[in-house]
Amino acid sequence: MSVQPRVDLDTLPSYVAGRTVPDAIKLSSNESPGGPLPSVAKAIAAAASDVNRYPDNAVTQLSQRLADKVRLPVEQIAVGCGSVSLCQQLVQAMCAPGEEVVFAWRSFEAYPTVTQVAAAAQVRVPLDATLSHDLDAMLAAITPRTRLVFVCNPNNPTGTAVRRDTLARFLDAVPSNVLVALDEAYREYVTDPGVPDGLEFVRERGNVAVLRTFSKAYGLAGLRVGYLVGPEEITSAVKKVYVPFSVNALAQTAALACLDAEDELLARCTQTAAERERVRAQLCDLGYEIPESQANFVWLPLGERALEFFDHMLANKIVVRAFQGDGVRVTVSSPDENDQFLMAAATFPR
Ligand SMILES: *Cc1c(COP(=O)(O)O)cnc(C)c1O
Numbered sequence: 001m002s003v004q005p006r007v008d009l010d011t012l013p014s015y016v017a018g019r020t021v022p023d024a025i026k027l028s029s030n031e032s033p034g035g036p037l038p039s040v041a042k043a044i045a046a047a048a049s050d051v052n053r054y055p056d057n058a059v060t061q062l063s064q065r066l067a068d069k070v071r072l073p074v075e076q077i078a079v080g081c082g083s084v085s086l087c088q089q090l091v092q093a094m095c096a097p098g099e100e101v102v103f104a105w106r107s108f109e110a111y112p113t114v115t116q117v118a119a120a121a122q123v124r125v126p127l128d129a130t131l132s133h134d135l136d137a138m139l140a141a142i143t144p145r146t147r148l149v150f151v152c153n154p155n156n157p158t159g160t161a162v163r164r165d166t167l168a169r170f171l172d173a174v175p176s177n178v179l180v181a182l183d184e185a186y187r188e189y190v191t192d193p194g195v196p197d198g199l200e201f202v203r204e205r206g207n208v209a210v211l212r213t214f215s216k217a218y219g220l221a222g223l224r225v226g227y228l229v230g231p232e233e234i235t236s237a238v239k240k241v242y243v244p245f246s247v248n249a250l251a252q253t254a255a256l257a258c259l260d261a262e263d264e265l266l267a268r269c270t271q272t273a274a275e276r277e278r279v280r281a282q283l284c285d286l287g288y289e290i291p292e293s294q295a296n297f298v299w300l301p302l303g304e305r306a307l308e309f310f311d312h313m314l315a316n317k318i319v320v321r322a323f324q325g326d327g328v329r330v331t332v333s334s335p336d337e338n339d340q341f342l343m344a345a346a347t348f349p350r
Helices: 007-011 038-050 060-070 083-094 110-117 135-141 164-173 199-204 232-240 249-260 262-285 303-315 335-346
Strands: 077-080 100-105 121-126 146-152 179-183 208-213 226-229 297-300 321-323 327-331
Touching: 038 249, 060 077, 060 226, 060 249, 077 083, 077 232, 083 110, 083 146, 083 179, 083 208, 083 226, 083 232, 100 110, 100 135, 110 121, 121 135, 135 146, 135 164, 164 199, 199 208, 226 232, 249 262, 262 297, 262 335, 303 321, 303 327, 303 335
Parallel strands: 100 121, 100 146, 146 179, 179 208
Antiparallel strands: 077 226, 208 226, 297 327, 321 327
């Protein structure tokens, strides 16, 4: 007899990370193009001399700093090893086996995985014709077994964002015992004032949480740190299923250094948002249909030609993220890398 892992893991999709190809331009993981700011790199280097010590398991300093930033009590903050980890903790904290998690599809690839790992049931609700969340359909999908709803705003991978009134009406209708997690990994790139800051809803309601990350706008994808802002019952429950010490010391130090340099980092996001508009306009001129994006990537709804586009880009030493049958997601990077992408997009046979 051989060892027997859980049988249901056989059907678990493996997380497919953006590919890294030597010497190629990587536009597949929505990372920030610039390296860490000198002040952040210095803080990380200084913290390196203490790595024989365990990190602060309670993430005290960073949690307090985030609480000050969002102007809420520190009890309403939970820091995690990336917001992916917080997604998984949320499912574990909310759902008994078989209870339901509702999310849009296509959306963030981690939702199916974290739901299944926690032995909860996935309820996927197709995006609408504009590739946005269909909040009416998501509402209709809520049953007495539903415990958690993810709303990814702006949505990865389509870049579309739900507006304040639409979201408020949805939240009004969701039963008060169902938690709505607003995944705002790309919040810092939002330029449309009609797209709400989810924290507005955390302040007003007892069943809303917001997920944010240092991986994108703050450029710390390699260090793994994200946070959740929500009702205290939720943050306490999420902390119970936290893997001890998983937010490492370098990550805590680096996140604090990023908050010290926040203005500079947010200025980078403004540049990225401007590049996003330029890239989208040029793609539209080339004849591509590109939904408006509020994130640091654009979506090419190429359907069955997604892999062909991926291969074309790879031949041009550019790595993008393809979802065969749906489309291709391309990260907005530096002006130079974006130009190289646009040149290659112009030669894709259409
Ligand atoms: C990138 C991303 C995250 C953040 O992941 P980390 O674990 O914090 O690196 C969360 N949600 C969405 C939708 C993302 O695209």
